[in-house]
Amino acid sequence: MTRLSDRLKAWFGPEMAGPGLALVAVILVFGLASPQFLSAATFGSVAFQLPELGLLTLAMLLPILTGGLNLAVTFTANIAGLTLAWVLQANGGADAGAGAFALGCILAVMVGAASGVVMGLVIAFTRAHPILVSLSMMIFLRGLGEFLTRGGDVSGFPAFIGPLGHGSIAGIPVPLIVFIVCVLAWHVLLTRTKLGFNTYMIGSNLEATRYSGINTRKVIVLVYTLSGAMCAIAGIIMLARFNSVRIGHGESYLLITVLACFLGGVNPFGGFGRVIPVFVALVVLQLLSSGLNLIGANQHLATAVWGLLLVGVMVLRFAASKFKISFVRKGT
């Protein structure tokens, strides 16, 4: 039994305990409460809803690991989405071709990355607090977006974009495929590259990392750039799902992405946290809202339950660490 739990721990890391338990609890509770819960329909709806929040959460994860935050994730995503929308409109709107779409996507990612580069440079060189820097960027992007769109929607895209938001390949929703590819990319980035290694080290102690000969400024700029690029991918997916772009789309996701990271065991002060537990935490949040929906609860109540769940996890985590400490003390 201990050996099994040790092996699980080695495989998933200690961060996995919280979201893993929450996943089992959610499946058990709703599985018993509603016979329809454990059905393909539930998992289908989760699979389509997961990617938007999930991609934004990935964008939030890297800055949090460095001990920072990117509050501009949703507006960066929508500015990038608007970039794509305008490229499509300039090339014939509903009649735009695949070339225009490809160009639009590239520009969208570049716009997202540019927002990250600016934040990264300011944070790395002025040592201003990431919350303030990204908050400024968030307000700037929102204002810019509202000014350029006059607060309205931009729509009228070619039909072939639809499947990116609604289609399936071999029964797996396309947005989910995009999301899983991004999850794997982030996992490899964080566990197998120098950039990922340095991200964790900076999150624990920036000065000691600099003393060790790491170019900490470069790492911070890269982290925010990648975060911005990931926002752009989220923006493209959101564009395809809603078939329109508005600067305020998904605004309510912003703080949920922060909390999803913490639910996934990411240390709020940086330095520790893995991608896979965050992925599981996102699945839990979506299952919870689908389950509540299924038993007829109000959508707003679902949001409230998310909040409760997160508070509960924090308290349990605190209790577990207390227990562990007193256990170790008695042991010695």
Next chain:
Amino acid sequence: MQWVLPAAGPASAGLASPFKTVFGHTFMHQLAIAGGSEKPLLSLHDINMTFGGVKALRNVSFDVRPGEVHCLAGENGCGKSTLIKIITGVYRPADGASIEYDGETYSHMSPVTAHDRGIQVIWQDLALFPEMSVAENIAFQTVLGRWPKLVDYGRMRKIATEALERLGITLDVDLPLKEYAIAQRQIVAIARALVGEAKLVFMDEPTASLTQSETDHLLDIVRGLSAAAVAVVFVSHRLAEVLEISSRITVLRDGALVGVYPAAGMTQSRITELMTGKIFDQQVRAKSRQDQPVVLEVKGLSRPGQFDDISLTVRRGETLGITGLLGAGRTELAQTLFGMLQPAAGTIMLDGKPVRFSSNRDAIKAGVAYLSEDRLSLGLIQPQSISDNLVISSLGKVASGGFLSDERKRKLVAGWIADLGVKIGLQGDAISTLSGGNQQRIAIAKWLATDPKLLILDAPTVGVDVGARAGIFDIVAKLADAGLAIILISDEVPEVYFNADRVLHMAQGRMIGSYDPRSASLAEIEGAVYA
């Protein structure tokens, strides 16, 4: 006048005025009275304390009499600070301890009890608020407790001014503390302790960064406190001061009590012997390396306000010791050689070629490694794992095809751990779980993994158990024999004396003396450094 005075008690008998007047020389005989055999103010028995498997204190007992100046002596890491932290309630000793203080017995203290009962500590780092005013620093605790909980700045300034007056000092209480030099800050810290109606004041290395005249003034203040029936426990390894000021000396070594001795009749060399136990077994390791090629040559290096016109050479296999007081500019010099600070003038040559480092990355590439004096916040990344800390500066070695390889990392780390004899649990354990000595070995391994030509060791034994220090220096000697050029910086003169081939004395940013341990005596160098 809050802290003055218990009406009775021999030390304060006949003392009618605040002790500004006591700063004459009448207190000397009162000190002698304070050394009598009355009931102790503080008495500790059976104190044990363990940190992560390291015994910091073993069955220590300790007592302080009312109004005496008592010196707590011992080398770095002998348990002095731990003992103070137990008395002030920061740490809780192992079960079975007894702490008798002023008529009551405790099994452990709490910071609040200690403070309320008049135990005050002035830590080496002073624990003051540089941005706040002198008045706020001195009086904030007294103002905080009252109801209504509003800050009364007028009262705060009055308390602060009075406290400073009692010490015979005038400072502008409205200026932010950072405007004052370290010696004045020390006095502010003392004034704060006095406002809290202190009966027992601990001073942890209060003279470490003071000049001689500042030190003399501080010692006068300590005498004044003692005359006013405040017991002072003085922690210092400046033995001349210790003998001058204290009535009794408690010596700790390696976490155990060596003994309690009256200061009268004690000599510096006797205390050193008691503190270190085996210093006279230590052999001077110095050898001549004149036949070896020069690795580092520094000419006329200056950084205004930090160091001035520094010239030195280090040869292959040579260990150059640099010693001097805190604030002499040693660390700034080291950080300049490591590329983290830029010199204003002068040249640095490595292997005969001039180099200009725009960051420490250039220095590391050129073969310079720097072990920081501050292992906790700059040297190692405490929450992260042993293996990550070891490979962080040589990530290229654990990558294959652009990706980091766990297998390579594990092998590299295992190799160094075996080479340097580090005792660890798992490679993935946080580095903070290791003892100071083992952490320092990992920090050395981290730099050796970068294949340096020149290794700068800045205070490598800070926070390392006495027993583990010899092990660190054995490693240093082996590295030197293998051809590494080493700069060993320490404020402990014996460390550089016994372990370096040459010793430079740095003071106020300049090199003012050079010694060869084979011809100079330890006392000669100590005399110059602590003068």
